[in-house]
Amino acid sequence: EAGVVQSPRYKIIEKKQPVAFWCNPISGHNTLYWYLQNLGQGPELLIRYENEEAVDDSQLPKDRFSAERLKGVDSTLKIQPAELGDSAVYLCASSSPPGANVLTFGAGSRLTVL
Amino acid sequence: RKEVEQDPGPFNVPEGATVAFNCTYSNSASQSFFWYRQDCRKEPKLLMSVYSSGNEDGRFTAQLNRASQYISLLIRDSKLSDSATYLCVVIPLGQAGTALIFGKGTTLSVSS
Numbered sequence: 001e002a003g004v005v006q007s008p009r010y011k012i013i014e015k016k017q018p019v020a021f022w023c024n025p026i027s028g029h030n031t032l033y034w035y036l037q038n039l040g041q042g043p044e045l046l047i048r049y050e051n052e053e054a055v056d057d058s059q060l061p062k063d064r065f066s067a068e069r070l071k072g073v074d075s076t077l078k079i080q081p082a083e084l085g086d087s088a089v090y091l092c093a094s095s096s097p098p099g100a101n102v103l104t105f106g107a108g109s110r111l112t113v114l
Numbered sequence: 115r116k117e118v119e120q121d122p123g124p125f126n127v128p129e130g131a132t133v134a135f136n137c138t139y140s141n142s143a144s145q146s147f148f149w150y151r152q153d154c155r156k157e158p159k160l161l162m163s164v165y166s167s168g169n170e171d172g173r174f175t176a177q178l179n180r181a182s183q184y185i186s187l188l189i190r191d192s193k194l195s196d197s198a199t200y201l202c203v204v205i206p207l208g209q210a211g212t213a214l215i216f217g218k219g220t221t222l223s224v225s226s
Contacts, residue, residue, distance in 0.1 A: 040122070042201050042216030043158065091157060101146050101205055103214060105157035 002026070004106035006092050012112045018080035021109040025073070025094030032069060033103065034077050035091040043091055049075065082113045117141060118204050120217035127224055131192045135220045137202030138184045146205035147178055147185050152219065153198045161187075161200070192224045 005024040013019050025032050030051050035043035046065065048056040051072035060067065064083070069075040079086055089110050093103040120137045127133050139147075147164035162169065164176040164185050175188040189196055202217035 040218065042118075042218045044216070045214070101148070101214070102160050103158075105159070107157050 006106035016081040023092030029094035029096040033093040118217040124221040148203040150201040
């Protein structure tokens, strides 16, 4: 069974440019998360979806970040415009009852903003 | 005070050593606890859940102390392959599956 798939794995852009990350969760997993991980820090939640509904986006900087999960399966996270401080790893994770508290992470998308 | 605090380390130990990490949490109503492992430049992966009665998985033992609001991870007979960052994870009451709060992680380096 394929795990959580993310792309691209690496992205280098100049500041003020847009960038998008894609995530395909494990088949059948209703809950999808986007986390941000800075170097030397633990993952921090950006947004959580239950099917296609964003149920927790309180930590998403909505002035420049947006996300969607239109059909309740794969998801896209977008940053526009990117800032130097956005350089980080963007991790997607999914889960499903009965193991709703157990997350399976993708390999992450490493963003470098120059 | 951060919700979940860990000593970042690094903990440098020889093979065969026993090492313990602690993690403190600020929300006394937290209900679920986990340890995740993250290898360098890899994604976090679940290591084990932490139960009030304590639980053991091979060389790994996890303990929860609700009175003092900390959880611990004990690794016996350390192997080179145990070198990684260990992330403490807490879920507050009433937010199952919604708000996994990660600590910064504790880095372990096992040497031969």
